[in-house]
Amino acid sequence: MTEVLAPPRRTVHQALDDAWSSPPGLLGFLSAVNHKQIGLRFVWTAVAFLFVGGIEALLVRVQLARAENDVLSPETYNQLFTMHGTTMMFLFAVPILEGLAMYLTPLQIGTRDMPFPRLNAFGYWCYLFGGVLLNWSLVSGSVPDGGWFAYTPLSGPEFSPSRALDFWLIGITLVEIAGILGAVELIVLLLKQRAPGMNLARIPLFCWSMLVMATMMLIAFPVVLTASLLLELERKVGAPFYDAAAGGNPLLWQHLFWIFGHPEVYIMLTPATGIVSAVVAAHTGRRIVAYPLVVAALISVGIASFGLWVHHMFTVGLPQVVLGLFAVASFAIAIPSGVQIFAWIATIWEGVPRWRTPMWFVMGFIVTFVLGGFTGVMVASPPFDGQAHDSYFVVAHFHYVLIGGVVFPIFAGLHHWFPTFTGRLPNERVGRASCGVQLVGFHITFFPQHLLGLQGMARRVYTYAEDLGWDALNLVSTAGSFVFGAGVTLFIGNLAWARRRGPRSPRDPWTADTLEWSTTAPPPSYNFVDQPVVSGRSPQWDRQAPAFDAQTLEALAALAHPHRGRREVVRTSVFDARPEAIFSLPGPSVLPLCAALALSVALTGVLVDWWPLAIGGAAGFGWALVAWLNGNGAHR
Amino acid sequence: MSEHDAPSEHAPVSAHDAVAPAPTSPDQAVWNEEVTGRARVQAARRFAVLAGRGDREGGGEVLVAGVFTALVAVGVVFLAMVYSYGYLWISSPVWPPEGSPSRSLLASEVVGLLAGAALLVLRGRAVEGVRRAPAVAAALGGVVVAAYVFAAAGRDLDLTVTAYGGIVGTLTWTVGVFAAAALALTVGAWWQERQGALSIRQRRALAAVVTQCWWFVVGTWTVTWVLLFVGARSA
Numbered sequence: 001m002t003e004v005l006a007p008p009r010r011t012v013h014q015a016l017d018d019a020w021s022s023p024p025g026l027l028g029f030l031s032a033v034n035h036k037q038i039g040l041r042f043v044w045t046a047v048a049f050l051f052v053g054g055i056e057a058l059l060v061r062v063q064l065a066r067a068e069n070d071v072l073s074p075e076t077y078n079q080l081f082t083m084h085g086t087t088m089m090f091l092f093a094v095p096i097l098e099g100l101a102m103y104l105t106p107l108q109i110g111t112r113d114m115p116f117p118r119l120n121a122f123g124y125w126c127y128l129f130g131g132v133l134l135n136w137s138l139v140s141g142s143v144p145d146g147g148w149f150a151y152t153p154l155s156g157p158e159f160s161p162s163r164a165l166d167f168w169l170i171g172i173t174l175v176e177i178a179g180i181l182g183a184v185e186l187i188v189l190l191l192k193q194r195a196p197g198m199n200l201a202r203i204p205l206f207c208w209s210m211l212v213m214a215t216m217m218l219i220a221f222p223v224v225l226t227a228s229l230l231l232e233l234e235r236k237v238g239a240p241f242y243d244a245a246a247g248g249n250p251l252l253w254q255h256l257f258w259i260f261g262h263p264e265v266y267i268m269l270t271p272a273t274g275i276v277s278a279v280v281a282a283h284t285g286r287r288i289v290a291y292p293l294v295v296a297a298l299i300s301v302g303i304a305s306f307g308l309w310v311h312h313m314f315t316v317g318l319p320q321v322v323l324g325l326f327a328v329a330s331f332a333i334a335i336p337s338g339v340q341i342f343a344w345i346a347t348i349w350e351g352v353p354r355w356r357t358p359m360w361f362v363m364g365f366i367v368t369f370v371l372g373g374f375t376g377v378m379v380a381s382p383p384f385d386g387q388a389h390d391s392y393f394v395v396a397h398f399h400y401v402l403i404g405g406v407v408f409p410i411f412a413g414l415h416h417w418f419p420t421f422t423g424r425l426p427n428e429r430v431g432r433a434s435c436g437v438q439l440v441g442f443h444i445t446f447f448p449q450h451l452l453g454l455q456g457m458a459r460r461v462y463t464y465a466e467d468l469g470w471d472a473l474n475l476v477s478t479a480g481s482f483v484f485g486a487g488v489t490l491f492i493g494n495l496a497w498a499r500r501r502g503p504r505s506p507r508d509p510w511t512a513d514t515l516e517w518s519t520t521a522p523p524p525s526y527n528f529v530d531q532p533v534v535s536g537r538s539p540q541w542d543r544q545a546p547a548f549d550a551q552t553l554e555a556l557a558a559l560a561h562p563h564r565g566r567r568e569v570v571r572t573s574v575f576d577a578r579p580e581a582i583f584s585l586p587g588p589s590v591l592p593l594c595a596a597l598a599l600s601v602a603l604t605g606v607l608v609d610w611w612p613l614a615i616g617g618a619a620g621f622g623w624a625l626v627a628w629l630n631g632n633g634a635h636r
Numbered sequence: 637m638s639e640h641d642a643p644s645e646h647a648p649v650s651a652h653d654a655v656a657p658a659p660t661s662p663d664q665a666v667w668n669e670e671v672t673g674r675a676r677v678q679a680a681r682r683f684a685v686l687a688g689r690g691d692r693e694g695g696g697e698v699l700v701a702g703v704f705t706a707l708v709a710v711g712v713v714f715l716a717m718v719y720s721y722g723y724l725w726i727s728s729p730v731w732p733p734e735g736s737p738s739r740s741l742l743a744s745e746v747v748g749l750l751a752g753a754a755l756l757v758l759r760g761r762a763v764e765g766v767r768r769a770p771a772v773a774a775a776l777g778g779v780v781v782a783a784y785v786f787a788a789a790g791r792d793l794d795l796t797v798t799a800y801g802g803i804v805g806t807l808t809w810t811v812g813v814f815a816a817a818a819l820a821l822t823v824g825a826w827w828q829e830r831q832g833a834l835s836i837r838q839r840r841a842l843a844a845v846v847t848q849c850w851w852f853v854v855g856t857w858t859v860t861w862v863l864l865f866v867g868a869r870s871a
Contacts, residue, residue, distance in 0.1 A: 583695030
């Protein structure tokens with residue numbers, strides 16, 4: 001072996017930074033493709049939409065605070081609950097999880113970037129423009145009002161003749177495109193770019209959860225795209241897919257929407273459980289108990305979630321045998337969910353828990369999610385569902401599942417990984433206080449809604465009569481919503497404060513076990529100077545010698561010295577993460593932005609029926625794609 | 637350096653720092669219990685040799701994996717349309733409401749199918765350096781799309797009158813869009829080839845991507861054709 005005089009480390013860092021950093025200034029901002037920049041943009045954009053959706057929710061609660069209230073008109077009420085649901089489901093929950101995945105997954109598997117960085121950037125811009133388009137409807141006065149599920153025939157041309165539903169359909173389409181592209185990225189990343197030695201049995205549970213999430217997105221999101229396409233064709237061209245009078249069937253929309261919509265719930269829950277696994281392991285100092293069973297549970301949930309959609313349609317008049325089958329499947333999914341809950345409890349029991357803010361959020365998650373799971377089993381029973389359907393009981397159930405099961409883990413994750421994002425620590429006392437305020441506010445808001453639902457209060461109705469006796473519980477619920485909102489604001493405020501003024505974080509403040517804590521906080525543009533090599537399930541805790549020969553290690557070490565300034569990463573095999581090759585990734589480019597902008601313009605042209613705009617946008621999109629594919633920028 | 641001014645020296649476990657056991661013999665060498673087996677040893681050596689001599693064009697397989705994954709998503713769009721066709725079919729008392737597609741349509745779709753299959757045969761030759769093969773492939777792709785446009789234009793179906801017309805039209809036009817996209821990709825690959833800037837490994841990867849896309853087109857075409865044929869005959 002030839003001995004080579006190694007260059008000074010500072011020179012190595014400089015050379016890597018030259019290869020991997022984005023250009024400065026506005027151009028650099030617009031052309032950035034680095035996974036950390038794109039991931040954080042997803043996260044903070046989603047947080048902005050969380051505030052928009054939160055304000056909409058508070059307005060809805062103000063309207064319902066007392067009987068026959070007239071703060072909002074019926075039309076405005078319909079618009080607000082539609083935009084609240086749409087914003088939270090499409091613009092907050094899934095994108096923030098995608099953002100966390102994009103930021104953290106490459107770090108956890110020991111690589112330097114996503115496999116298609118420009119596609120990543122294109123996805124973000126599509127998400128941003130889709131979200132802006134959806135919310136532009138608030139400005140234009142043509143606000144969607146058909147619910148976040150946009151059931152036909154209400155959303156069809158006959159009953160929703162304005163452009164409001166078109167805003168919804170086209171905005172959602174752009175957001176779903178972003179989701180699908182993110183899924184493609186994550187799947188290829190996790191299968192082909194893991195650190196040498198990180199075989200399938202060593203992938204961190206967070207990454208397993210992201211792999212399952214991405215696979216579910218890959219299958220579920222195109223279905224709602226198809227449903228949207230058919231509805232838009234019905235609205236714009238007159239093709240009567242959902243029109244019973246012309247041989248169509250309005251129930252087709254419900255089937256397509258819930259084939260997407262139910263997995264969507266698990267698309268949010270699955271990565272949230274991955275966050276919980278990461279937080280519990282780090283803050284108890286113990287590997288998650290029963291790792292293989294937890295992985296099996298994640299995969300089982302992913303598969304089973306595609307067999308549950310009919311339980312949203314128990315009351316539409318389907319055959320009894322169908323109801324029975326889907327009821328059994330809905331009960332059965334509680335089993336893998338329970339496996340994970342017991343694994344976390346056992347890990348906390350076996351480990352040495354340190355009760356910091358992320359762990360308190362995890363405890364809030366476990367309690368709230370289990371309660372939501374109980375009511376989920378209740379509504380999975382067709383006879384009970386027949387009574388509770390479209391009542392506030394269901395509203396309470398899904399907020400227990402989605403806030404308890406998704407938002408609390410997201411907040412746990414934001415606090416846990418904040419030092420990685422910024423190099424600073426959030427205030428621990430404020431973090432714990434915000435967690436407590438949120439938990440109290442949440443249960444005050446949503447527990448009474450179970451009772452209201454059982455008393456017969458229907459959802460999606462803008463008011464109720466005085467003599468029904470629902471005033472007190474509604475008032476309590478509304479008061480709780482403001483407490484919950486204050487808790488969320490306190491939590492985000494703590495992060496905003498810490499971003500500039502929080503104390504500097506050490507490299508690994510929680511002594512966690514995964515690779516993102518092995519580099520600086522925040523990581524440099526290239527993540528790792530040297531290619532990490534993994535020899536166990538917890539790379540930060542395992543100190544065994546890597547299982548590779550000197551020649552292979554020497555070849556991997558070449559990655560510390562960018563060849564011709566290229567952005568090089570290592571490709572590994574799918575199952576045992578054996579190093580296979582080195583390849584280059586493309587660098588910064590404004591083409592993803594141009595392509596997303598042109599696509600948005602084309603779709604806006606369709607939206608406003610101005611065909612020159614649509615054709616111009618489509619032509620621009622075609623140009624951007626050709627330019628993009630003609631020189632992908634990987635080699636320079 | 638940007639804002640990240642003081643990166644730690646390195647990851648605690650890294651290729652630079654790892655102390656690999658010294659080889660004891662050329663064959664048995666250096667592996668611990670995790671990495672055994674002749675095939676794995678050979679694969680690792682191949683990687684080391686390739687990387688060591690600066691061969692760093694291993695992105696082709698990642699590209700192929702990415703395109704395959706994206707095709708899965710597009711395939712789900714197609715399957716959702718097939719599901720819609722099936723759902724409307726079983727929930728409709730009369731199917732199809734306006735008679736079966738014409739024989740010329742079915743015949744032209746067979747032509748398209750055969751042309752697509754021919755493309756697949758030709759792609760191997762294209763990779764091996766038969767310079768005209770991509771051009772022939774692109775021309776045949778043009779035949780596919782032209783046949784498709786002819787078939788769709790000659791159809792006596794209106795998208796807007798019945799759900800049957802709507803779903804058949806949407807389904808078949810969607811396959812037409814797939815074919816047009818595959819054709820564009822074929823032409824693009826041919827153009828890249830003519831630039832002469834591609835290595836043999838890059839050409840192979842590009843050819844594999846084009847092949848995947850045409851397999852996808854032929855697959856969706858076959859399903860659509862069978863569906864329309866069976867659906868039309870059920871009347």
